[in-house]
Amino acid sequence: TAITYEHIKTCQQTGARLGKVHTPHGSFDTPAFMPVGTLATVKTMSPEELQEMNANIILSNTYHLWLRPGEDIIEEAGGLHRFMNWDGAILTDSGGFQVFSLSDMRDIKEEGVHFRNHLSGEKLFLSPEKAMSIQNSLGSDIMMAFDECPPYPASHDYMKASVERTSRWAERCLKAHERPSEQGLFGIVQGGEYDDLRKQSAKDLVSLDFPGYAIGGLSVGEPKDIMNRMLEFTTPILPADKPRYLMGVGSPDSLVDGAIRGIDMFDCVLPTRIARNGTCMTSGGRLVVRNAKYARDFSPIDENCDCHVCKNYTRAYIRHLVKCNETFGFRLTTYHNLYFLIELMKQVRTAISEDRLGDFKEAFFEQYGFN
Numbered sequence: 001t002a003i004t005y006e007h008i009k010t011c012q013q014t015g016a017r018l019g020k021v022h023t024p025h026g027s028f029d030t031p032a033f034m035p036v037g038t039l040a041t042v043k044t045m046s047p048e049e050l051q052e053m054n055a056n057i058i059l060s061n062t063y064h065l066w067l068r069p070g071e072d073i074i075e076e077a078g079g080l081h082r083f084m085n086w087d088g089a090i091l092t093d094s095g096g097f098q099v100f101s102l103s104d105m106r107d108i109k110e111e112g113v114h115f116r117n118h119l120s121g122e123k124l125f126l127s128p129e130k131a132m133s134i135q136n137s138l139g140s141d142i143m144m145a146f147d148e149c150p151p152y153p154a155s156h157d158y159m160k161a162s163v164e165r166t167s168r169w170a171e172r173c174l175k176a177h178e179r180p181s182e183q184g185l186f187g188i189v190q191g192g193e194y195d196d197l198r199k200q201s202a203k204d205l206v207s208l209d210f211p212g213y214a215i216g217g218l219s220v221g222e223p224k225d226i227m228n229r230m231l232e233f234t235t236p237i238l239p240a241d242k243p244r245y246l247m248g249v250g251s252p253d254s255l256v257d258g259a260i261r262g263i264d265m266f267d268c269v270l271p272t273r274i275a276r277n278g279t280c281m282t283s284g285g286r287l288v289v290r291n292a293k294y295a296r297d298f299s300p301i302d303e304n305c306d307c308h309v310c311k312n313y314t315r316a317y318i319r320h321l322v323k324c325n326e327t328f329g330f331r332l333t334t335y336h337n338l339y340f341l342i343e344l345m346k347q348v349r350t351a352i353s354e355d356r357l358g359d360f361k362e363a364f365f366e367q368y369g370f371n
Ligand SMILES: CC#C[C@H]1NC(N)=Nc2cc3[nH]c(NC)nc3cc21
Pocket: 093, 094, 095, 096, 097, 098, 144, 145, 147, 148, 149, 150, 188, 190, 215, 216, 217, 218, 219, 220, 247, 248, 249
């Protein structure tokens, strides 16, 4: 099988686990943060820089690459790894989330979803089989099942029907999976904030025996304590010998809270997105580098950070570049923010290995300014 999870140890102080995920394009330690590279690039970063900061796995996106440049062109290039010159691991989302969040919906049928291209307005159709075919062309190491992403909030009845459809679609994805020895496939647990539906969704997918499991729809606006509660009863249903991926999460506090509740993989556009408006994550909280108070501040973004940016550039210089809308400025803030989250996960892994992730959380939340 393409993807295997190696459990190394469980933290004695919390439910967090230290592990490794092995893929055809290398292994990565977990818990891990995965930079998002939606359009076949982690915005403003080169593959060499991603390698340098130990980003061993990145995300890309079926929906976006299907629309532009088209999966046929990427297949002709020899797959997404060759196309973007990245030889680490790649996880592709299935397009489920984008169809429901980007396009004005036409309608959902059992067969699949009819909708309009959010760029051109042309009518499109995406189904479990089509989503699998696109990911097969992209050649990603980890594929995601095509799921129905219901609006938040949704009624219990609506959500129940949606979960049952997502489980039927998941089975169709497994049947359409052409190269299971080269590409892994994760089922996506749905169910909104309904305990019974979350459990039902998890049980349905576990009975289909996926190589890994994602938990979706838990960072679409619900309060963090609801997300934490959902995790507390969802992760125990998932097999301990498979990776668990919490989609679209998240902020530094959510990463720590997710790891404590047994999550192994995270992704979020936050570090790269806020970097492009000049906001940096630092061990003392967020820093808006364009702020006038940094005009003559020749210290690094974060004096506790040993990244290339913090060793060679100052807040004053980065503030100047950002104020002038200079691309290099956003490259520097992006590099640092990604490094910050990758480093945070490294500290989380060390804390797990020393059975003190609870203590780490307390100190980190205090220093960063989380409540
Ligand atoms: C409901 C649901 C669901 C999940 N389904 C798929 N295929 N991708 C996702 C991507 C996400 N990104 C974020 N960010 C807030 N939440 C996500 C949730 C999903």
